[in-house]
Amino acid sequence: MGAFILRRILILFPTLLGVSIIVFLMLHLTPGDPAELLLGERASPEALAELREHLGLNRPLLEQYGLFLKRLLRFDLGETIWTRQKVAIEIRQRFPATIELSVAALLISCTMGVLLGIVSATRQYSLFDYLSMLGALVGVSMPIFWLGLVFMLVFSVNLGWLPISGRLSVGVELEVITNFYLLDALLTNNLEAFRDALWHLILPAVTLSTIPTAIVARMTRSAMLEVLRQDYIKTARAKGLSPFQVIFKHALRNALIPVVTTVGLQFGVLLGGAILTETIFAWPGVGKWMYDAVMQRDYMVIQNGTLLIAGLFVVINLAVDVLYAVINPRISVR
Amino acid sequence: MNRTRTLCLCLALALGFALSAQAAPKPGGTLVFGRGGDSVGLDPAYETDGNSFMIGDNVFEALVFYKDESVELEPGLAESWTISPDGLTYTFKLRRGVTFHDGTPFNANAVVFSHGRQMKERKVKFFGQGWEIPPQERTPEYWVSMEMDKTVEAIEAVDEYTVVYRLKRVEAPFLANLGMDFADIISPTAFLKNPKEFVRNPVGTGPFRFVKWVKDDQIVLEKNKQYWDKRGGPYLDRVIFRAIPENSVRFLELKTGNIHICQFPNPADIELAKKDPKMKLVSQPGMNIGYLGFNHTKEPWKSNVKLRQAIAHAINRKAIVDNIYQGQGQLARNNIPPTMWGYNEQVPLIEYSVEKAKALLAEAGYPEGKGLEEITLWSMPVARPYNPEGLKVGVAMVADLAKVGIRARVVSYEWGTYLKRQREQPPDMDLFQLGWTGDNGDPDNFLAVLFDGLASSAIRTQWHNERYHELMVRGRQTTDPAQRAEIYKQANLLLYEEMPVIPIAHSTVTWPMLKKVMDFKLHPTASIRMKNVWLEK
Numbered sequence: 001m002g003a004f005i006l007r008r009i010l011i012l013f014p015t016l017l018g019v020s021i022i023v024f025l026m027l028h029l030t031p032g033d034p035a036e037l038l039l040g041e042r043a044s045p046e047a048l049a050e051l052r053e054h055l056g057l058n059r060p061l062l063e064q065y066g067l068f069l070k071r072l073l074r075f076d077l078g079e080t081i082w083t084r085q086k087v088a089i090e091i092r093q094r095f096p097a098t099i100e101l102s103v104a105a106l107l108i109s110c111t112m113g114v115l116l117g118i119v120s121a122t123r124q125y126s127l128f129d130y131l132s133m134l135g136a137l138v139g140v141s142m143p144i145f146w147l148g149l150v151f152m153l154v155f156s157v158n159l160g161w162l163p164i165s166g167r168l169s170v171g172v173e174l175e176v177i178t179n180f181y182l183l184d185a186l187l188t189n190n191l192e193a194f195r196d197a198l199w200h201l202i203l204p205a206v207t208l209s210t211i212p213t214a215i216v217a218r219m220t221r222s223a224m225l226e227v228l229r230q231d232y233i234k235t236a237r238a239k240g241l242s243p244f245q246v247i248f249k250h251a252l253r254n255a256l257i258p259v260v261t262t263v264g265l266q267f268g269v270l271l272g273g274a275i276l277t278e279t280i281f282a283w284p285g286v287g288k289w290m291y292d293a294v295m296q297r298d299y300m301v302i303q304n305g306t307l308l309i310a311g312l313f314v315v316i317n318l319a320v321d322v323l324y325a326v327i328n329p330r331i332s333v334r
Numbered sequence: 335m336n337r338t339r340t341l342c343l344c345l346a347l348a349l350g351f352a353l354s355a356q357a358a359p360k361p362g363g364t365l366v367f368g369r370g371g372d373s374v375g376l377d378p379a380y381e382t383d384g385n386s387f388m389i390g391d392n393v394f395e396a397l398v399f400y401k402d403e404s405v406e407l408e409p410g411l412a413e414s415w416t417i418s419p420d421g422l423t424y425t426f427k428l429r430r431g432v433t434f435h436d437g438t439p440f441n442a443n444a445v446v447f448s449h450g451r452q453m454k455e456r457k458v459k460f461f462g463q464g465w466e467i468p469p470q471e472r473t474p475e476y477w478v479s480m481e482m483d484k485t486v487e488a489i490e491a492v493d494e495y496t497v498v499y500r501l502k503r504v505e506a507p508f509l510a511n512l513g514m515d516f517a518d519i520i521s522p523t524a525f526l527k528n529p530k531e532f533v534r535n536p537v538g539t540g541p542f543r544f545v546k547w548v549k550d551d552q553i554v555l556e557k558n559k560q561y562w563d564k565r566g567g568p569y570l571d572r573v574i575f576r577a578i579p580e581n582s583v584r585f586l587e588l589k590t591g592n593i594h595i596c597q598f599p600n601p602a603d604i605e606l607a608k609k610d611p612k613m614k615l616v617s618q619p620g621m622n623i624g625y626l627g628f629n630h631t632k633e634p635w636k637s638n639v640k641l642r643q644a645i646a647h648a649i650n651r652k653a654i655v656d657n658i659y660q661g662q663g664q665l666a667r668n669n670i671p672p673t674m675w676g677y678n679e680q681v682p683l684i685e686y687s688v689e690k691a692k693a694l695l696a697e698a699g700y701p702e703g704k705g706l707e708e709i710t711l712w713s714m715p716v717a718r719p720y721n722p723e724g725l726k727v728g729v730a731m732v733a734d735l736a737k738v739g740i741r742a743r744v745v746s747y748e749w750g751t752y753l754k755r756q757r758e759q760p761p762d763m764d765l766f767q768l769g770w771t772g773d774n775g776d777p778d779n780f781l782a783v784l785f786d787g788l789a790s791s792a793i794r795t796q797w798h799n800e801r802y803h804e805l806m807v808r809g810r811q812t813t814d815p816a817q818r819a820e821i822y823k824q825a826n827l828l829l830y831e832e833m834p835v836i837p838i839a840h841s842t843v844t845w846p847m848l849k850k851v852m853d854f855k856l857h858p859t860a861s862i863r864m865k866n867v868w869l870e871k
Contacts, residue, residue: 032750038382041770042479042783043753044792050473082374084471084533093549149582157586164587165578166551170366176548282578284550292371297750 117220139214394518394538405775442491476516607846618856676822703739720769
């Protein structure tokens with residue numbers, strides 16, 4: 001097990017190198033450059049030339065990439081082109097916001113999705129089954145953008161239950177330590193801020209969770225249906241076990257393998273969805289930051305941001321593989 | 335007698351009402367300003383975007399101010415100034431008793447430092463003990479694009495409260511340039527404490543001081559209690575600039591009262607705001623121009639004036655303003671906005687007339703468009719302050735041109751590429767849309783930088799006209815404002831006659847806000863000033 005994890009961690013490096021090369025090439029092959037966008041209509045050729053020189057954009061591509069790698073090896077992510085801030089600091093400020101949002105959305109989609117899936121599978125072709133699968137279809141097809149606005153109109157503007165956007169209300173003070181607001185509020189024993197931050201998290205998290213919830217629900221349902229037809233379930237029932245025990249102890253555990261894979265993959269979907277969710281809900285996270293960077297061709301932000309997300313993805317996949325073994329001891333990781 | 339008394343009583347009552355309507359500003363409160371994006375940085379010398387400048391507008395001040403609702407100049411951190419008869423020496427007498435937010439006294443050395451750090455060759459002299467100015471982080475974009483290095487020879491602090499600028503050339507817009515954001519005066523001690531971090535910790539003399547910045551979320555300013563000008567504000571205790579990227583969400587926040595002012599709403603929301611009893615609208619014609627240019631490096635555009643005029647009459651500009659600007663625009667008569675001096679009312683409004691266009695087309699040698707290949711009409715892929723939807727405008731223009739027999743198609747590129755290729759004036763570009771937002775309220779900043787192709791190959795419309803060039807040079811070298819206004823009026827007329835570009839529209843800025851926000855005025859330069867704003871309880 002230990003060797004397996006170590007090997008997977010070692011694979012991380014070539015993966016990231018590959019990602020960095022692809023991203024770097026894609027960036028420099030797409031038209032448009034940051035200097036032109038930074039200066040806009042008033043750009044003069046001299047000013048452009050000076051800025052390109054300053055940013056190192058006029059050097060050969062290979063040299064630029066080499067420089068980027070060299071810095072990376074020294075754990076120096078460089079400086080952003082637009083805000084002239086260390087990329088590492090920008091990430092530290094924004095990443096926690098995205099993680100807070102994604103984890104909340106993941107929790108919602110796992111619990112909701114698995115529960116809906118189980119109930120649908122055990123009551124196949126019932127009204128509940130039809131309704132929940134219809135809901136899942138709608139959830140997958142609904143544009144996040146539109147859904148977010150509808151939630152806002154209903155729950156914030158009309159009912160007044162939840163705040164519209166942002167992470168914290170104006171006037172609520174919070175001493176920021178980790179930039180995970182919920183955690184910071186707990187660390188500083190600030191219950192008012194905790195409640196406020198939690199309230200702000202609900203709408204964006206629910207919006208972001210709709211697609212993964214739908215996918216997890218459908219996946220759980222079909223996996224459960226398959227398992228429930230197996231002989232050992234019949235045996236378990238024949239033994240006189242309670243339906244609860246049959247479903248949760250015998251069926252669910254075996255049905256979970258494909259579900260866990262799906263959930264792991266959903267994390268990528270979440271990060272992608274985070275771009276839209278963060279924009280609508282004015283959530284100051286990585287998604288919105290990366291999106292702006294692409295529009296502004298802030299190479300440093302895009303390069304480092306994609307590396308970060310790719311790295312995260314690899315780590316989550318690793319976690320999923322390890323989870324297989326935990327859920328089903330018959331699978332051994334080597 | 336009785337009647338007189340009644341009349342007097344009525345007058346007194348009316349006066350009383352009028353006075354109570356002009357309520358005195360009440361201090362206190364927090365104002366939340368909802369905007370579309372976060373600031374990029376807060377060092378006035380290096381910023382290029384509106385979201386950054388609006389913080390600087392309240393934290394920093396310059397030697398000269400623009401008046402409250404116009405681009406006329408008034409004394410700012412400089413109490414007065416004199417210009418030598420040859421127009422080459424500007425002497426500023428500075429205001430005494432002003433301190434920066436960090437306690438550093440404001441004086442001539444601070445001015446020399448703030449502007450000296452932007453010079454390429456630092457010909458500066460401090461009074462008494464000065465500072466070593468650290469090297470530039472990057473090019474100070476505005477200093478360069480306003481050609482300050484080509485204008486300023488040296489900056490000297492003559493005594494503690496006198497600064498002298500020696501110029502290399504007579505440059506009439508110089509004074510107006512000093513009112514711009516890049517020319518704001520910063521605290522040298524705050525800057526030198528950590529030059530790399532000043533961009534995130536701005537210290538100026540303005541009515542509000544910087545408190546904190548949560549990236550992509552909010553910037554918090556608080557009242558400068560020691561503000562030097564005791565005649566008005568600041569009245570607000572705090573101002574919070576919140577970034578809410580989505581227009582409709584920002585408007586919802588206004589509707590629920592979580593923010594006080596909503597920048598750049600969707601046009602449909604402006605209609606909603608009109609009906610909302612809690613809201614009011616504040617409007618200001620923007621200092622900008624959206625135009626349709628010709629590729630003057632190639633024929634037939636270069637020398638066929640009749641053809642250019644034909645196209646001008648063929649395009650239904652009013653329909654574009656009504657339908658695409660959705661009422662948030664003003665049909666352009668000149669190539670400068672009507673709020674600017676030098677505007678020429680005598681210039682005729684370009685008439686939309688298919689017949690006239692066809693007649694001119696025939697005179698130009700292309701009857702019914704015969705003899706013209708399919709032409710390209712470049713259109714911006716992004717919304718700009720002067721044009722909300724370049725592509726839609728392009729499509730409308732193509733349809734208009736088809737009515738007179740000219741075949742055209744819309745061409746677009748990613749924005750950076752568009753700007754780059756447009757400047758190169760490639761042969762595959764016939765017509766192009768572009769525009770401009772003014773910097774300093776001086777007509778030179780529109781008429782010379784946009785259309786005087788003879789001045790530099792960097793001018794985006796490479797129109798070469800000796801008479802126009804001569805007017806522009808004269809405009810720069812004349813210091814008398816009345817004479818200058820006359821010169822620019824002539825230039826505007828010449829632009830109509832020669833039609834090197836077709837002026838389309840000036841956009842209008844309209845922002846909804848809560849009724850309790852008092853004395854908020856939109857400025858033609860687009861600066862956001864919170865100094866005299868107050869909240870009705």
